Amino acid sequence: MPTWTPDPTFYPSPRSASKAPPEALAYVASFDPTRKVPDGISVVDVDPASPSYSRIVGNVAMPNAGDELHHFGWNACSSCLCPNAPHPHSERRYLVVPGLRSSRIHILDTKADPRTPEIVRVLEPQEVAEKAGYTRPHTVHCGPEGIYLTALANGKGEAPGGVFLIDHESFDILGRWEIDRGPQLLGYDAWWHLGYDTMVTSEWGLPADFEDGLVPEVLLGSKYGRKLHFWDLHKRKHLQEIDFGTEHQLVFELRPAHDPTKAHGFVNCVISLKDLSSSIWTWYRDGDKWAVRKIIEIPAEPADPDLLPPALKGFKAVPPLVTDIDLSMDDRFLYVSCWGTGDLQQYDVSDPFAPRLTGKVRIGGIVSRASHPGARNGKLNGGPQMVEISRDGRRVYFTNSLYGVIDEQFYHEGLDGWMVKLDAGPDGGIAFDPKFFIEWPKSHRPHQVRLQGGDCSSDSYCYP
Secondary structure, eight states: OOOOOOOTTTOSSHHHHHHHOOOEEEEEEOTTSSSSSEEEEEEEEHHHHHHHSSEEEEEEEEEEEEBBBBEEEEEEOOGGGGGTOOOOTTTSSSEEEEEEOOEEEEEEEOOSSSOEEEEEEEEEEEHHHEEEEEEEEEEEETTEEEEEEEEETTTTOOOOOOEEOOOTTOOOOOEESBBOOTOOOOOOOOOEEGTTTEEEEOBBBOGGTBBBBHHHHHHHHTSSSOOOEEEEETTTEEEEEEETTEEEEEEEEEESSSTOOOEEEEEEEETTTTTTHHHHHHHHTTEEEEEEEEEEEEEOOOGGGGGGHHHHTTTHHHHHHHEEEEOOOTOOOOEETTTTTTEEEEEOOOTSOOEEEEEEOOOOOTTTTTTTTTSSSOOSOOOOOEEEEEEESSEEEEEOOHHHHHHHHSSSSOOOEEEEEEEEEESSSSEEEEEEEEEEOTOOOOEEEEEOOOOTTOOSSSOO
8 A cells, every 4th residue: 555645845844845946947927918818827947957947938828818817826735734734645736826807716737747737627707706705816825724715805896805715626616714704894815824823814905996907096095905804713703903004005915924933924015195105014923912013114216207107297206116025934034026116125034023124136117117137128117026935045036017907007108027036145135147037928917926846925834
């Protein structure tokens, strides 16, 4: 009788995951902003020894147009090794790929040929709305009980958004996750502290307030998301709400410490209505409650109004627009994407309340239009957006598109997609890999990156 062993890409601790072999492929969500031809998952060769290094070597087209592929994830990950996991012998095999605009969910099998994943199931929007009670699926995380998906709206496209579960093997929709949602109405990201039996969720807005672009009246009225919600992960009940205040809008990406003994994490606030700055906050345990503290504030940069899109001319400044963050596996370095100014910043957050800026590069930017050593076009648009880190922390990948209609609001002359890679020093410092610049096909734009075998925002761990 054969001995069952866990998937070799599962690791019991972040410390062991950081010693994993380097990734050879990256999977990238690639969408058509005109919604005329199907979106796809592009496969990128990230092996420096390969003759096709830094090229797109595969593409899987979705069966329909207009999905707007956005965030996606694996069916299973290292959380399958937790003591309470009912399926330690699952495989990290399938990509779960939702369409944010269509609410359609695609299941892609990467096992037979990782360069050519095969679509093996499609969950249609009607089935998602009926069985989950939600639409506009946004974030995918694999957890001990199955696949968690956050959603921005209910089955009618209205409030409340929330979380639902999918079986990790059959991909049947199990249903709504929340038993008692308390005051929570808006959804965006969700992640957890497995060691503290706590889920955290953040907020964006309802489909009517973003699918045709950011709405100035909603933004200036402080009606986009500005809260964090803390939940009992086992009982599926809301415990606590923290309001960042009316000044702060768009509380987005959640990056809890990978070490399960640490009860803190980081979240970005995209914009301040007071001065257009962006900020990074630490959440942490304070006695028997959760609390937050602002640890980084990145100011807007003065700019010639003639160089700004209509939405910003009156402000005479470029907001940093921090739209994504990512945390290295050792919980030491936090990467911060400033989509507006074009900066990708690296902070040492060994002390989560006293960050130190240790590296910075600039590429694109609303005004800067900074170039790259490998680019043929000297003035790039877009800016650092979705960022992903290799498990050993030595490579950082990012793309430049946020969301189709919002791209046009801030990069009003058009946005040409690209993907780049940074090399990171073991004690801080980042620099462009001059050989890694992918000029994206003009028909599509790149969004989230997932690395073969796992990355720093795909897995959670139960052991330190």
